Amino acid sequence: MNFSSDTPSPDFLSALHAVCNPKNIELGSVLNESYGRDEATKRNYTFDYLVKPVSALEIAEIVKICNHYNIPITPRGGGSSVSGGASPVNGGLVLSTENLNKIIEINTLDKIVVVECGVVTEHLCKKVEEKNLYFPIRPSSAAISFVGGNVAHNSGSINSLKYGSAKDYVLNLEVVLPNGEIIWTGANTSKNSSGLNLTQLFVGSEGILGIITKVVLKLIPKPKYEYTLAAEFGDLKALCHAVLSITESGISPSAIEIIDEFAVNLTADFLAAKMPVGLSGNKALLLVNFDGNSPALLDEVLENCYELIKDLMSGDVLIGKTPTQKEELWKIRMNIGGALMQGSKVYRDVDIAVPVSKLLAFMESVKSISEHQRVNIACFGHAGNGNLHTMISVDKSSDLEAKYVIEAIDQIYKIGIEMGGTISGEHGIGMLQKKYMPLQYSESYLNLSKAIKKVLDPKNLINPGKIV
Ligand SMILES: Cc1cc2nc3c(=O)[nH]c(=O)nc-3n(C[C@H](O)[C@H](O)[C@H](O)COP(=O)(O)OP(=O)(O)OC[C@H]3O[C@@H](n4cnc5c(N)ncnc54)[C@H](O)[C@@H]3O)c2cc1C
Structure with missing residues (x-):
């Protein structure tokens, strides 16, 4: 269902103007090129408004207004998602976190950093390294992705073999819930066994359970x-x-x-x-x-x-x-x-992770799918984690919809899961990988995920169409 309308309600706009500086509200119709897509989607989705709030309080008010007018919200970081997470597939409002870009505190004694969600990852890495500390999760997209996006996708990096993923560094999150309430999920301590682990519920939740506004990360000493x-x-x-x-x-x-x-x-x-x-x-x-x-x-x-x-x-x-x-x-x-995009080619990145012991069997199966379906597939990546980028390369984006290509993709997911793997090692589910969730998870798991979403977001307004 597309909630987006050609004539956005004037009342809705007045309500937004009452809580946000009008210079931070723009009409979606003129911005689709930049905000109507992410790095995965091959098209631009239409949406009504782009809003760039400056605080959690402002986001809370925007969320309440959207609830009142039934307007879907797509939270957006750097827009570098390669699983379609940041694409406003149901129109409505794109909530860009680009103005929440302050590093609030680097605490060298407690070895933590407190940041707003819109800090660019590379900037954070550099700033903590100036203090001889290390945030090791530096995705290849670090120059364009935001810390909030990294947490929302539980992103990884080349050194995830030794240092893990974003989830291993998140101690505490400030989150605006879909009803507009603001919570902290944990504590700024390196140990915490108090209550349900809501921090990890929001890590990897891809913006469907709430909007992460501040992130407290554990830091470690930087190897020389x-x-x-x-x-x-x-x-x-x-x-x-x-x-x-x-x-x-x-x-x-x-x-x-x-x-x-x-x-x-x-x-x-x-x-x-x-x-x-x-x-x-x-x-x-x-x-x-x-x-x-x-x-x-x-x-x-x-x-x-x-x-x-x-x-x-x-x-x-x-x-x-x-x-x-x-x-x-x-x-x-x-x-x-870059090589895969030479000559205007496009690719689809399947980022399955399998147990390392199955790496050879997985790659051999991918080679045979490539030959059988007559499609070029490049396999590379984080072998130590069994997490490969399996890149299906074709001439133009419409070819990615071709039957033989879809069949190749389907087969890769199937064999990866049969080998005890997971649909995504680091890119998340978003929109693109959603249809493969039943391959990996039971009906009970899927129903529980939907129930959690419903408790938090009964109207299905926060990033609808993703994961569940
Ligand atoms: C060239 C390139 C290289 C890449 N390399 C890597 C890599 O090495 N490792 C890796 O893991 N990934 C990689 N990626 C994928 C992507 O960069 C990561 O998933 C990244 O963490 C996304 O961050 P973002 O700020 O761009 O998020 P976005 O794309 O803006 O959003 C991603 C998801 O998070 C949600 N979201 C964003 N901000 C918030 C928030 N504040 N609160 C709640 N939800 C939010 C969005 O709704 C969306 O579902 C790469 C992508 C590209 C294009």
Whole structure:
């Protein structure tokens, strides 16, 4: 059901004007390009108003007004969702959190940071690092995504293997509930066993249960050094065995990433003369990061890692210690997205996570789906977490709707779940992955999720159409 109307109610607008500065309210019809979509949706959705509140109190009043006029609200952070979470699929009001952008406190004694939800992730990371502290969850989208969006999607990053996901750092949240009440969900302490864990209910809730307005994050000491090991492999089997040898060994990398041969080839063509020296550009690639405070210990760990994988490798091992050396080794990984979009191509990213022990079986099944359905699929990503970006690449966005492509996507989800995996390792469910929820979860789980949504948001006005 689309709630959006061509002629927004004048009463509704007057009510908004009474609580928000009119300069922070704009007509949706002229803004669809920028706010009517996110990074997943291939179209712009129409909506009535964009509102950019400046405080939780203002949001609470807006929510009450929307309740009164039955207007749906889509909470929005940086709009970088790749699962369709921030797209206003039911029109109504887009609530951008971009003006809630203050770092309220960095407390070096308690090792916490208190931020408004609209702080850009990269800015937060830099500010805490200036105090020798570390917020390790830095998604590749950190330059555009907001902390509130990271929490709402329970986002991860390349070093999630060692440091976990957003959920592992959230201590306390200020949330505007769908009825306009404001609550704090936890405490600003590193331990807390008081009451239901509502903090974790809101982490990953993708804006369907309320609007997160402030976030209290745990910080950790920043490791002084980070080294990278890169190695090439002749086939998937050797590559995946190398990953398992490392994860089984007890050494503790901060990241283990893999890139299949198809993605490497494509990216090598894209980079052409800018290809990293020492890499052939036509073999599957393994990248392993180690961090810590002692260069001698890190050297020892690199040596141990090399010993574990050397008989499986095809070519030399490469080590990066300086920022420039590391950037070179990570260049292929960081340019896959660009390579996949060459020549106006588009892709759909399926970010299933499977148990690491099933990595090889999963990748082999994806290869056979790719051949059978005759669709190009690049597989790469966070192998240490079993979380792969399985990118289905096609010529134009309408091709993503083609039967053979949908069938390929359906089959990938099915085999991932059959192998004990999860629909999404870090991108969330949003709109795109919603139809696959029954593959993973029982009817009782799904009914309970709907019941929780209904208790909090009986009119289904906060980010309707997502997850449940
Ligand atoms: C190039 C690129 C690289 C990426 N790399 C990664 C990566 O490494 N790891 C990763 O996990 N993801 C990655 N992503 C996906 C995306 O960036 C993350 O999901 C990110 O956390 C979304 O943050 P955002 O601020 O852009 O949120 P948005 O896209 O604006 O919103 C995401 C969801 O959260 C809800 N929401 C936003 N703010 C709030 C709030 N304050 N309260 C309640 N709900 C809210 C929205 O309604 C929506 O459902 C990448 C995306 C791109 C385009």
